[in-house]
Amino acid sequence: MAKKLMKGCEAIGEAAVKAGCKLFFGYPITPQNEIPEYMAHRLPQVGGTFVQAESEVAASNMIYGAAGSGERVFTSSSSPGISLMQEGISYIAGSELPVVIVNIMRAGPGLGGILPSQSDYFQATKGGGHGDYRLLVLAPWSVQEAADLVQDAFDLADFYRNPVMVLGDGLIGQMMEPVEFKPERTPCKPLAPKEWAATGCSGDRPTNIVNSLFLDPEVLERHNQKLKAKYDRMVRDEVRCASYGTDRPYDVLVVAYGTVARVSSTALDDLRGEGVDAALFRPITLFPFPHAELRAAAEKAQEVLVVELSTGQMIEDVRLALEGRKPIHFLGRQGGMLISPEAVAEKVKAIQASSAEVRRG
Amino acid sequence: MAETVVFARPQALAPVTTHYCPGCTHGVIHRLVAEVLDELGLRERTVGIAPVGCSVLAYNYFATDFHEAAHGRAPAVATGIKRARPDLIVFAYQGDGDLASIGMAEIVHAANRGEKVTVVFVNNAIYGMTGGQMAPTTMPGQVATTCPLGRDVNLAGYPIRVAELLATLRTPAFVARAAVHTPLHAVTAKEMLRRAFRYQAEGTCFSLVEVLSTCPTNWGIPPVEATAWVEKNMVPYYPLGVFKTPDGPDRAPRPAPVVEA
Structure with missing residues (x-):
């Protein structure tokens, strides 16, 4: 078609x-x-x-x-x-x-x-x-x-x-x-x-009951x-996720989902031209969250940046996935304001610069 | 001499004991609905919907497929089932708190869309399962746990007459009110239920039968007095009869002047 x-x-x-x-x-x-x-x-x-x-x-x-x-x-x-x-x-x-x-x-x-x-x-x-x-x-x-x-x-x-x-x-x-x-x-x-x-119980079929009521606590516990x-x-x-640019070395791993991941991927393309090494990890299933896959992707990074159109919600799952292994930064807009590829690129560059400074000591 | 069966449990009723209180008329209404389903030969393609309220466990008492619904939403659930499977006979069994309070939007719109479903609306003028709180149908002056001095119509308004309210809608429907506090009333109630289910089976219209019911436990009176209470206090305010038929406006019953309970 x-x-x-x-x-x-x-x-x-x-x-x-x-x-x-x-x-x-x-x-x-x-x-x-x-x-x-x-x-x-x-x-x-x-x-x-x-x-x-x-x-x-x-x-x-x-x-x-x-x-x-x-x-x-x-x-x-x-x-x-x-x-x-x-x-x-x-x-x-x-x-x-x-x-x-x-x-x-x-x-x-x-x-x-x-x-x-x-x-x-x-x-x-x-x-x-x-x-x-x-x-x-x-x-x-x-x-x-x-x-x-x-x-x-x-x-x-x-x-x-x-x-x-x-x-x-x-x-x-x-x-x-x-x-x-x-x-x-x-x-x-x-x-x-x-x-x-x-759908109607013809013949001797026992009745089918669509129900979420279980008054006996033992039965309800078993149901839970x-x-x-x-x-x-x-x-x-059922975990689904995608990553971009993780086949090369990278300092910063950007984590974003939905359209924000799309914006972030544009930022990464722009950054590549500037010699900044960053990759993108994108959860496609938010539940189940791709904990293990994200942890593996973050192994190679120095820093992690979560980008969301919120004050920080998915970032809690990112923290759970990484268990303190990497510093996690956040970039967010709210209220219907969008995030531009430039804003993501700037944030990535700032993170990379401060990270490099820390490492130089 | 061969035995002749003169009375048996309807096929559409499950062979179980109900949890209803002594003197409650839910059991009578269940039986009337079940007899109608049997007599019209509808049981095997019927799906019932249980409400939240005293009849929440109705799915255990009818021998038909069933859905349990959220409080007040049975007409929406009925809409979903009937639109998905128009060949099924769908009925919602609801109490007065369920239908006339939290579920008022759902019942009005299901009736107004003319959903080809049947609603059995059991009005006992009180919240039974939660322990006797004021319902939208509680009589003026009637004592309930949340109106301990009696329903004050200046603060809580007057009891809502659901059958009359729904009968004002333009969409064709069958809307009637019955009672079951005497055998004669029960026979009339069954005829109304039969008409309601027949209209559905023929694909004619939405149908609702309001049935005045008793609640001796929460009214705080013995069962026999409760049947008299229906006659004395409820029937004058909630007149019995057919309010609307798909063929046009009926001669609607008129209520007696309001009396304090």
Whole structure:
């Protein structure tokens, strides 16, 4: 299939259709309105259903119901809307249902602003709603990767019976890039029939109950431990990351995800011309976080720089991964302000210069 | 002499004991719903939705597939199931705190979209499971743990009449109110439930049957008195009858003037 120029939000919507998702429930919020708008005209063309929910609270409970009946379903929103969805997401995780949630992050807290941000990293990776649960979180850095990860997200959700979040920012949603959809896509995980779905119990089949209520504490503890075992399997099997320039010696390792990693890679290209040795490490799964891979990449560096559109959230996972082995620096912008390649390059040069000075003693 | 079965457990009810208090009418309402599902031959393609409230464990009592829903969200969950699988019969079973307080947005919008689902709305004028707090349906002057001097309508407003409220929506629907505090009322309630499920099975419209129910435990009176309390205090304020049919506005029942409980 030929490449097509698509806006990020539209590519995300088309990717869901290509993954066989025929159900979308959502509520308008900037900067992701193009996703529900795309689904509203696209889904009827493939025999699917689009429902504009009365709120994100309702939308998250609609996808809970739809997923419980065994069909592929997705929703999208942006930060304040994702906060409202936490109720449904917690129930979905507790009931072990597969759904895909796209969060096109905007700056907060509160109503915040409508411009790009990465300030919902904690919410996405550390739970968000109540209870001991995890989302599998995928962070694309291009429109093509967003389209690919959305399709994988449906397979991962079905395989683990767990909500999967694709975490982008306003840039991913709004920019236009060439996208290619493979004509014959193979699922990234083996998919079993959904025999657990509540679809009417014909004959003598015991009733299927979609539920997260376990009043007996021993039973609930076992349920929590079963969920934990599932998250451990994700940690073992689903880590995705990428690195750039790590094949050469480098002093500074830049760690960034999503569009900020893209900006940082431009900075590294510029720095190479100036003879500055730096490399980039990019987590693609934010949960599971690529701890071991990052530790290995940081081995060769003198210093580590974390770049985020927040006051520092992923940096906590970087610290956990590196366990004090390397000095960690931070560069961040907030409120919808962006980070330029020049700002990253300047920061890298400053770090390298002071590091060299220290080493000269 | 051959035995003739004159009374049996409906197939749509599981052979279990419920946790409901003595004198609570949830059990009666469960049975009526189950009988209707059996008689219309719907059990094997029915998916129920349990609320948060006293009937939170309804999924253990009905012999149909079930979802447990978050507090008040059953109509949203029902929407998700029905839109995903329009061939299924989907019903939400909700109490008055669940539906008329925390879930007011979900019920109004599900009804207004005309979701082809059925809602069984059990109104006992109080929060039962949490221990007798004031509900949006608590009667004026009625004592509850969070209105210990009785519901003050100047501070808490008047009880919400859900059936009447939903009947104002333009979208076609079947909306009715029944009671089960006497056998005769229960027979009428079953007919309304049958109509509600039939409309769904025919793909006609959204349907909701509000059922006035008892809560002797939290009302603090014996079961027999509780049935009399429904008749004396609830029925005049919450008139019984059909408020809306898909064929057009019915002659809606009118409430009696407000009386202090």
